[in-house]
Amino acid sequence: MPSLRNLLRTMALAGMSAALIAPTAVAHAEPSPADLTRQIETSSAELERVVESYNKLTEEIRTNKAAAARLQARIGPLEQQVEQSRADVAELATTAYKNGGLRTADAFLRPGGSAALLDRLSTIDQLTRKRQESISGFTANQRRLIDEKSRLDATLARQAAQARQLAAGKRQIESDLAELYELRRQAYGAATERPAPKPAAVEAANVPAVAGDAGTAVRYAFGAVGKPYVWAADGPNGYDCSGLTSAAWRAAGRSLPHNVRMQWGVVAHIGRSELRPGDLIFYSGLGHVALYVGDGQVIDAPSAGRNVLKRGMNMMSIQGYGRVR
Incomplete structure (x- = not known):
């Protein structure tokens, strides 16, 4: 018996030593x-x-x-x-x-x-x-x-x-x-945003009363709220950022190129204090554009996986402001 107890004691000590010197497994946290x-x-x-x-x-x-x-x-x-x-x-x-x-x-x-x-x-x-x-x-x-x-x-x-x-x-x-x-x-639970029920209809009550071509462009943008971002698309079922602004102004009878930098090149550049509904706001080194709808709000097609929405105009770094001629 003493010899068995000694053997078990030796094995237990060896196991503890092995546990102490074995490398610890690194736990990788799932991304939040x-x-x-x-x-x-x-x-x-x-x-x-x-x-x-x-x-x-x-x-x-x-x-x-x-x-x-x-x-x-x-x-x-x-x-x-x-x-x-x-x-x-x-x-x-x-x-x-x-x-x-x-x-x-x-x-x-x-x-x-x-x-x-x-x-x-x-x-x-x-x-x-x-x-x-x-x-x-x-x-x-x-x-x-x-x-x-x-x-x-x-x-x-x-x-x-x-x-x-x-x-x-x-x-x-x-x-x-x-x-x-x-x-x-x-x-x-979802790869892309789920639009709210009838978002454009809900937003219709918030459409500002804007006269002329700018008003037509603003109403078009409100009607696009909730539709998905679709790359290189200019409606009517989906839009990318410059596709939405070009489609909105096309509804008003004005032609804008389907590209942010080209749009910046053809609009009249204005100051922030001159902004009025229908103007364009350019962002992130001319990498994004949105349509100003008044009260500090814009409507834009944000990015892949998201839907057209109305949000505050200061959502990212602003490059400049433009008025469609």
Whole structure:
């Protein structure tokens, strides 16, 4: 027995020693809801920058395509004019030869002889030169337009390649967001915000009485409250930030590009004290835009996973203020 007790005592001491010297397992705390929210906001802000770059390229491509179409519309008739002038010259020469007495023997036997032939040749030469000058002018203009269109085509090809690169970047960010949304689902029970019942109808009672085009834009924005953020969208079922402001002012008959920086470039810049409903407020180094609706409030499409809402205008760093011309 004593020997068994000694063995058990030895084993117990060995077990205690092993427990003391064994490495302690590190406990990893699950991210808190606040941590998850910060991660989602960071990724959403990154996605918004990519989306706005994509929007800018889309606007530029649309503008260049329209310019190329206008050039092509001018080139087509010009080509017809060139071909017609060439045909006229050929017909003039043929007619002069057949009916104008330009055959050498005929010409010498007719009254006036060689002198009359020289006069007719001189007239034909002058007409031909005028036609050739017209052809040269048409050809020069045609060449200039074709060169310009070639430059536009090269620009469009380059921008299309850039758009594909941006789309690839967007897919990567959306993949990252999908993982964060899964964490958010675990933390909050939903990956995206659930809109309140009939939010636009509820907000309709709060629409300020604003006259003119600005009033139309403000009413449109109130009608969008509760609709989801959708990247590169400008309604009617979803919006990104610049898509909402461009759609609101489009309803008022004004054209705004679907890009924050481009919108900043076309509005009249005003001071904070001059703000009135319908004006635009630009944020975060021109990374976000919202529509001012009065009383210190804006309506905007915040970020991926959220819905259009009305909130205080000071929700982030303000870059400047703009009025649609």
